[in-house]
Amino acid sequence: MSIWNFPLFPKQASSYAWHMDLMYFVLTGLSVFFFIAVLLVLAYFGIKYRKGSKADRTLASPDNNALELTWTIVPTIMALAMFVWATLFYFHVTQPPADSMEIFVVGKQWMWKIQHPEGQREINELHVPVGRNVKLTMTSQDVIHDFFIPEFRTKADVVPGKYTQQWFRATVPGEYHIFCAQYCGTEHSGMVGRVVAMKPEDYENWLRGGATGLTPSMAGEQLFQKLGCVSCHLSGDTPRGPKLAGMAGAAVKLQNGQTVTADDDYLRESILYPNAKQVFGYPLLMPTFEGQVSEEEIRELIAYIKSLAAPTQPSK
Amino acid sequence: MTSHSPSLPSKAERNPAAFSFRAALVSTDHKVIGILYGVTALTFLLTGFLIMMLMRWQLAYPGRALPGASALFGSNSARMPGGVMVPEFYYQLGAMHGTIMVFLAIVPLLVGAFGTYLVPLQLGAPNTAFPRLTRLGYWSYLAGGVVWLSSFALPGGAAQSGWTSYPPLSIIAGHGQTFWLIGMILIIVSSIAGAINMIVTIIQLRVIGLTYMRLPFFVWSQLVTAFLLLLAFPPLGAAGILQLMDRVVDTSFFLPSGLVVSGAALTANVGGQTIPRGGGSALLWQHLFWFLAHPEVYVLVLPAMGMVAEILANNARKPLWGYKSMVYGTIFLGVMSMLVWAHHMFLTGMGTVITAFFQATTMIVSIPSIIVLTALLASLWGGAIRFNTPMLFALAFLPMFGIGGLTGLPLGLAVTDIHLHDTYYVIDHFHYIVVCGTLSAIFGGIYYWFPKVTGRAMNERLGRIHFWSSLVLLNCIFMPMFIQGMAGVSRRLYDGGLSYAHAQPVLKLNVFITHAAFALALAQIPFIVNLLWSLRRGPRVEANPWQATTLEWAAASPPLAQGNFETPPVAHRGPCEYSVPGKDKDYTPQWEQ
Ligand code: HEC
Ligand code: HEM
Ligand SMILES: [Cu+2]
Ligand SMILES: [Cu+2]
Numbered sequence: 001m002s003i004w005n006f007p008l009f010p011k012q013a014s015s016y017a018w019h020m021d022l023m024y025f026v027l028t029g030l031s032v033f034f035f036i037a038v039l040l041v042l043a044y045f046g047i048k049y050r051k052g053s054k055a056d057r058t059l060a061s062p063d064n065n066a067l068e069l070t071w072t073i074v075p076t077i078m079a080l081a082m083f084v085w086a087t088l089f090y091f092h093v094t095q096p097p098a099d100s101m102e103i104f105v106v107g108k109q110w111m112w113k114i115q116h117p118e119g120q121r122e123i124n125e126l127h128v129p130v131g132r133n134v135k136l137t138m139t140s141q142d143v144i145h146d147f148f149i150p151e152f153r154t155k156a157d158v159v160p161g162k163y164t165q166q167w168f169r170a171t172v173p174g175e176y177h178i179f180c181a182q183y184c185g186t187e188h189s190g191m192v193g194r195v196v197a198m199k200p201e202d203y204e205n206w207l208r209g210g211a212t213g214l215t216p217s218m219a220g221e222q223l224f225q226k227l228g229c230v231s232c233h234l235s236g237d238t239p240r241g242p243k244l245a246g247m248a249g250a251a252v253k254l255q256n257g258q259t260v261t262a263d264d265d266y267l268r269e270s271i272l273y274p275n276a277k278q279v280f281g282y283p284l285l286m287p288t289f290e291g292q293v294s295e296e297e298i299r300e301l302i303a304y305i306k307s308l309a310a311p312t313q314p315s316k
Numbered sequence: 317m318t319s320h321s322p323s324l325p326s327k328a329e330r331n332p333a334a335f336s337f338r339a340a341l342v343s344t345d346h347k348v349i350g351i352l353y354g355v356t357a358l359t360f361l362l363t364g365f366l367i368m369m370l371m372r373w374q375l376a377y378p379g380r381a382l383p384g385a386s387a388l389f390g391s392n393s394a395r396m397p398g399g400v401m402v403p404e405f406y407y408q409l410g411a412m413h414g415t416i417m418v419f420l421a422i423v424p425l426l427v428g429a430f431g432t433y434l435v436p437l438q439l440g441a442p443n444t445a446f447p448r449l450t451r452l453g454y455w456s457y458l459a460g461g462v463v464w465l466s467s468f469a470l471p472g473g474a475a476q477s478g479w480t481s482y483p484p485l486s487i488i489a490g491h492g493q494t495f496w497l498i499g500m501i502l503i504i505v506s507s508i509a510g511a512i513n514m515i516v517t518i519i520q521l522r523v524i525g526l527t528y529m530r531l532p533f534f535v536w537s538q539l540v541t542a543f544l545l546l547l548a549f550p551p552l553g554a555a556g557i558l559q560l561m562d563r564v565v566d567t568s569f570f571l572p573s574g575l576v577v578s579g580a581a582l583t584a585n586v587g588g589q590t591i592p593r594g595g596g597s598a599l600l601w602q603h604l605f606w607f608l609a610h611p612e613v614y615v616l617v618l619p620a621m622g623m624v625a626e627i628l629a630n631n632a633r634k635p636l637w638g639y640k641s642m643v644y645g646t647i648f649l650g651v652m653s654m655l656v657w658a659h660h661m662f663l664t665g666m667g668t669v670i671t672a673f674f675q676a677t678t679m680i681v682s683i684p685s686i687i688v689l690t691a692l693l694a695s696l697w698g699g700a701i702r703f704n705t706p707m708l709f710a711l712a713f714l715p716m717f718g719i720g721g722l723t724g725l726p727l728g729l730a731v732t733d734i735h736l737h738d739t740y741y742v743i744d745h746f747h748y749i750v751v752c753g754t755l756s757a758i759f760g761g762i763y764y765w766f767p768k769v770t771g772r773a774m775n776e777r778l779g780r781i782h783f784w785s786s787l788v789l790l791n792c793i794f795m796p797m798f799i800q801g802m803a804g805v806s807r808r809l810y811d812g813g814l815s816y817a818h819a820q821p822v823l824k825l826n827v828f829i830t831h832a833a834f835a836l837a838l839a840q841i842p843f844i845v846n847l848l849w850s851l852r853r854g855p856r857v858e859a860n861p862w863q864a865t866t867l868e869w870a871a872a873s874p875p876l877a878q879g880n881f882e883t884p885p886v887a888h889r890g891p892c893e894y895s896v897p898g899k900d901k902d903y904t905p906q907w908e909q
Contacts, residue, residue, distance in 0.1 A: 068638055146738060180806075
């Protein structure tokens with residue numbers, strides 16, 4: 001029958017997909033084993049000790065510490081072993097390798113907007129090279145969404161007000177699916193897209209073929225001028241605002257004595273909510289840019305600030 | 317039938333099957349209110365079921381007109397124009413199916429009906445500790461249910477943000493969501509009142525001799541459940557009020573900065589000035605919600621385990637195997653269940669260390685469930701098993717709950733959860749627990765305690781038809797959903813996955829599932845007929861028809877309207893002394909010297 005003609009999982013097309021399936025099948029295999037054991041015991045007791053049967057009932061003791069300890073300790077040990085395996089693997093799947101190329105994703109009702117480091121923009125499509133680690137940095141501009149690529153066995157919520165990440169390395173060229181897995185309103189079921197995994201040379205061609213816009217950091221530099229950030233954050237230390245070159249990713253000392261790491265969430269907050277964390281030694285002068293910059297523009301500003309971290313400043 | 321003193325109230329109040337509506341309205345008797353809970357919750361169960369059938373039609377035949385829908389909804393209704401469901405209506409049905417089933421059907425059946433009715437009897441008590449609190453609990457529950465159902469009539473319809481109501485979606489949603497929150501607050505009041513009452517009743521009203529280790533396991537399960545409700549509901553109450561403020565007075569507790577919805581920034585009007593909204597956190601709601609909703613999952617399970625334990629011991633004619641470890645296991649389960657909530661949030665980017673912590677607590681919490689389940693299984697060992705309808709349902713609970721629990725393992729490990737989260741696999745996992753497991757236990761409980769409540773027995777043959785057809789059909793419905801989930805089909809898809817090109821082969825299963833669900837509806841007819849028929853015509857039974865040992869069977873069937881017992885019983889022994897060597901009958905009731 002045709003309805004039985006399907007694979008249990010989608011195709012495996014990322015570096016860790018096989019590992020996840022293996023783990024799932026080990027867990028399920030153990031579960032099926034125990035389930036069948038329980039069914040057999042149930043059937044055996046049910047038949048042997050049905051009312052009126054001649055079974056010897058004196059053997060059954062009302063309590064048996066050895067037996068009880070066995071079924072407490074055996075599952076505990078197995079749970080522990082699975083736990084160690086699963087946790088190590090979890091760290092692998094959720095921590096993007098350092099050499100990942102970063103692609104930026106904004107979710108909105110009901111589409112995905114995607115931007116490549118070279119400046120290409122796509123909607124509901126994601127082109128990636130196979131064999132390369134790709135890190136998606138994602139946020140939403142309205143409600144919570146979830147970026148799900150079944151063939152890569154990867155999925156993560158896309159939450160407004162913060163950045164989440166996922167990474168993968170595509171292994172097989174081909175077309176795969178993007179689904180929104182978190183219910184996000186009326187058109188949720190239609191919030192779909194596709195991933196095109198290409199051989200590296202095809203990917204290079206695709207990059208060159210697209211209308212090459214500005215790279216995010218170049219666009220960010222223009223915004224930096226346009227929005228007037230430059231008047232307070234000129235390179236070099238001015239009394240008005242702190243120097244931004246080299247600060248991304250580094251530790252920042254705050255007025256209240258705490259130290260925080262200037263990660264993407266911190267930079268985003270500094271632009272939208274400058275008063276939330278006051279940099280040590282500077283007055284609360286910076287105006288909020290809330291409502292004036294879109295999620296993409298915030299992202300471009302962050303890309304620009306990060307590019308300032310390079311030892312020699314790019315362009316000009 | 318036992319004789320009764322002449323000073324008793326009217327006959328109508330004595331026979332609950334014929335009790336007068338007026339008397340019930342003002343009653344503070346735990347039996348009357350327990351029956352009110354039971355009847356109301358069964359009605360809501362049916363409502364939730366009918367809602368689900370509408371959804372299942374849409375999932376099997378997306379976009380096809382539902383025969384008869386025009387007659388039901390009017391041919392150009394906004395919900396089903398021309399009989400075809402619009403997405404908004406599907407999502408209202410989805411959110412309300414979940415909400416009704418959890419908060420208006422299953423929990424009220426377990427805690428409201430069985431708990432309120434049986435616990436005082438099993439304690440040998442004349443009533444609950446605070447009879448008026450019992451009444452408040454019921455009426456507040458009913459009010460919450462009425463608010464929720466009436467929200468379907470609102471211009472924008474009922475709430476449609478899922479039973480989880482995640483912001484920001486729930487905050488920008490229509491008025492139905494406001495009603496959802498108000499209804500939820502009423503349900504919270506009801507649950508807290510009920511929980512306090514239950515705890516005090518169990519601690520204070522145990523009859524002479526009924527020590528803690530002589531309590532029926534069902535009472536223990538209700539005690540732990542009551543603590544869970546008492547501790548977990550207040551945070552949700554607070555969260556509900558915050559969300560209400562976000563919706564009604566434009567605060568931003570759950571709204572982060574910079575939101576742009578349909579092209580416009582979200583703003584609030586403060587003193588004539590328009591200011592941008594923001595500064596809150598969307599995930600805060602999820603923490604507060606799941607801090608309740610995970611313990612709630614155990615509220616949906618523990619009393620069911622308690623009922624299964626009673627039925628199993630009685631029909632195996634054997635004491636519960638390892639009663640003490642079951643009790644300690646249940647207490648441990650209750651404590652741990654307060655520490656696992658964030659395993660519903662593995663994909664929200666919480667951070668790897670927090671995730672590892674919640675993954676560890678999740679592994680730990682599964683151990684006591686295994687202990688209780690295996691102890692129940694071992695209770696059959698060396699028994700003399702009677703396979704009547706209640707026993708069949710109780711036995712089915714074990715493997716069905718087993719499937720639900722075992723499929724939870726890959727969801728509890730954060731890494732395998734990545735692929736399965738928010739798919740039909742999750743839907744299926746908890747339906748195996750709640751429908752195949754808990755609902756089986758509830759049916760078993762109804763067949764088992766019906767004679768106590770009404771003084772009449774239910775029909776065995778209809779009961780068996782009901783059992784076997786339901787068992788087969790439930791598995792026909794839910795087994796295929798695992799396959800859909802593994803293929804990556806998300807939950808909450810109004811079009812049943814039409815746009816999920818890769819999953820078309822598994823989506824064909826939707827038709828089969830829907831037909832099985834419709835057949836399941838038919839399979840409930842023998843039950844409904846049995847219930848109504850036996851109420852009037854069932855053969856009369858004496859006080860202890862199952863030859864059981866716990867104290868509710870010391871009272872007449874039905875128990876005396878006032879005070880339950882003719883003379884308060886005294887507990888002389890443990891709760892399930894069946895087949896004690898050297899005794900001439902195979903059961904020794906707690907109240908026998
Ligand atoms: C009116 C002057 C002013 C303008 C205009 C201004 N800033 Fe600032 N900025 C400051 C001051 C002062 C601080 C430090 C005090 C604080 O933390 O609020 C600061 C802090 C920051 C920080 C945190 C720096 C650190 O070392 O932690 C970032 C990032 C930043 N600004 C980015 C921007 C961007 C991007 C813009 C333009 C969109 C901008 N600022 C516009 C004055 C300004
Ligand atoms: C045979 C009976 C039942 C069937 C066939 C059934 C079917 C379904 C289906 C198909 C969905 C998924 C909707 C979607 O993803 O679009 C669903 C959701 C749900 N069901 Fe049931 N259900 C049944 C009984 C119950 C019961 C007894 C409960 C009690 C707890 C329950 C609780 C839920 C919840 C909480 C949801 C999630 C709602 C949401 O997405 O917000 N169901 N059910
Ligand atoms: Cu979405
Ligand atoms: Cu969505």
